[in-house]
Amino acid sequence: MPFFARLLFFFGLAWVLGQAETVMAQTVTSKAEADIVLGPNSFALSDYYTISFRLRGAPLERYSAFPDLEGFKKSGKLSTTTTRIVNGRTSVELTITxxxxxxxxxxxxxxxxxxxxxxxxxxxxxxxxxxxPQAPAPAPLVGSNPLQGVGSLDQLFGKPKPQDYVEPKDNAFLLLLPDKTSVYVGEGVHVGLYFYLAPSDQGLLDFHNFPEQLPAILRQLRQRTAWEEPFDEQEILPENVTMGGKPYLRYRLYEAVFYPLNTTPLMFPEVSLQMVKYRLAKKPTEGLDNRLEGYKTYHTNVRLIAVRPLPPHPLRDQVPVGDYRLREAVDRTLFRTGQAFKYTFTIEGEGNLAALNGPGLIARPNLEAYGPDIQQELTRQNGRVGGRKSFVYRLVAQRPGTLPLDSLFQLIVFNPTTAHYDTLRSELKPEVKGPVRTASSFGLHPDDTFYAEAIASADATLQPLDEYRDVRRYANLVLLVLLGVASFGWWLGKKK
Incomplete structure (x- = not known):
């Protein structure tokens, strides 16, 4: 093939690859789907009614407020993330309730x-x-925002008359509150940023451009040596709490669970929040607001959380940390040699499930093992992150007899509550029947039509590892040639 013909061929190939990548990106974007799920229509007075939305195919960036229902009060939200990994393809579904x-x-x-x-x-x-009907429920909290301002004087009545104003002392503070002072490597620590306000100060303070202040606050709270699981909260509503024997309204501004990756202490610096604070007129005038808008900045204290190493263990750097339990299941009750069956190894509990790897598969003669397919569900609620993570394997036994799965599937974990290592080990021992097999009847999953067709028509010819690098080089040469031709044409046109 002539040199320039090869250049044009590779240039065309690079263009086609670029178009294909664009189409794939558009396809991925178009797969984003959302829908609304309503709770049961009939329920007891002591139960909650729920409205949820599910998002698939894209990460959550923003969402509007849930509706206000007549006769009901909003009572907290929870988020659940479900991750499925099947044959290498990952799908994530987020549910906000x-x-x-x-x-x-x-x-x-x-x-x-x-x-x-x-x-x-x-x-x-x-x-x-x-x-x-049900047992009487506790009196619900007031759902309106007590910090809502009434507008500026200029907007309501024009420029106010000269008055003397005083700034009352408020009983409000900004607090960064971790639930632990020291943790093990990999153990979660819940951190919440709260603004506390005395009920008597509701008319003195109001939030000021909080959405614009929040990104800077979050950047200060990030930890380079920890895995962060933030909570999805967008509405800031008051909660009635008691601190030091006194009642307060607490506003939850941010919360997350951090999992240290090494023994470096977690250091949360001082963060600031600017609030609107009103000064009150010394001599109130009838018909006027008698308040003058000002600003006050509140600060948190520096927080340091010590991180302890795990106790000595040969696999200490690979052991997941958390309060975990094992749930296991098989998809049949009769087991035959040469026939595949599904075995599901599920880890439930509280911990960093997103970073948890499946049990290491121990090789065993006369047994074929495939997988795993992975499904994960994370729930963030009441300051805790937990859920379940399932690993689905397909097994094919070639010889009859007892198949002790405890020798195949086991996972060593560290429980920070008891400060001990535990081994989550299978307790199933299926009895396999049938003759000795030399080849299994296991085939592709019936739902994997794409892979069945792709494998059947795949080209097994080996390709050079630097194929795409050569395409890039030839494409650059073509661009240089075209630039030279364009420059030469511009020069000729200018000369004429």
Missing amino acids: QRYAAYDEGEYVVKPFSITVNGQTVRSTGATLTVG
């Missing part, structure tokens, strides 16, 4: 509403709810 507490029994109508998720509007037709 808003809970509602009913004030009284009776029938209620949820009017049609919509929620905007990542710029996509998702609609619901609503529902009719029936709240049945």
Whole structure:
């Protein structure tokens, strides 16, 4: 093939690859889907009604507020992340759930509403709810924001008359609160950023451009030596709490669980939050607001969390840390030689499940093992991150007899609560029947039609490792030639 023909060929190939990559990127973007899930229509007064939205195919960037329901009060949110890894392909589904507490029994109508998720509007037709009798529930908290301002004087009445103002002393503070002072490597520590306000100071303070202040605060709280699992919270609502025997309104500004990766201490620096604080007129005038808007900055204390190394163990650097339990299952009750069966090894509990790897598969003669396919569900609620992570294997026994799975699947974990190492080991021992086999009847998963066709038509010819590097080199040469031709044409045109 002539040299220039090869150049044109590789240039065309590079263009086609670029177009294919663009189409794939557009395809991935177009797969983002969101929908709304409503809770049961009938429930007891002591139970919660729930409205959830599910997002698949894209990370959560932003979402609008959940609707306010007449006769109900919002009572906290929780988020659940479900990750599935099947044949190397990963899919993630995020569910954000808003809970509602009913004030009284009776029938209620949820009017049609919509929620905007990542710029996509998702609609619901609503529902009719029936709240049945139950034991009296505690009096619900007031759902409105007590820090809502009433507007500036200039907006309401024009420029105010000259007055003398005083700045009352407030009983408010900003607090960064970890739930532990020391942890093991890999053990989670919950950290929350809260603003506390005395009920009597509700009219003195208001939030000031909080969405603009939050990114700088989060950058200061990031830890380079820890894995962070943040909580998905966008609405800032007051909670009635007691501290030091005094009542406060607490606003949850940010919370996350950090898992240290090494023994470097976690150091949270001082962070600041600017609030609007009103000064009050010495001599209030009827018909005026009698307040003058000002600003006050609140600061947190520096927090240092010590990180302890794990006790001595041969696999200390590879052992997952958490309060875990084992759940296992098989997909059949009769086992035959040469036939595949599914075995599921599920880890449940509280810990850094996202970084947890499956049990190391111990080789065993006359047994074929495939997988695992992985599915993960994370739930963030009440300051805790937990859930489950499942590893699905396909096994094929070639010889009859007892198949002790405890010798195949085991996972050593460290429990920070007891400060001991535990081994999660299978307890199943299926009895395999049938003649000795030399080849299994195991084939591709029936749902894997893509791989069945792709493998059947795949080209087994070896390709050079530097193939794409050569394409890039030839494409650059073509661009240089085209640039030279364009420059020469420009020079000729200018000369004429």
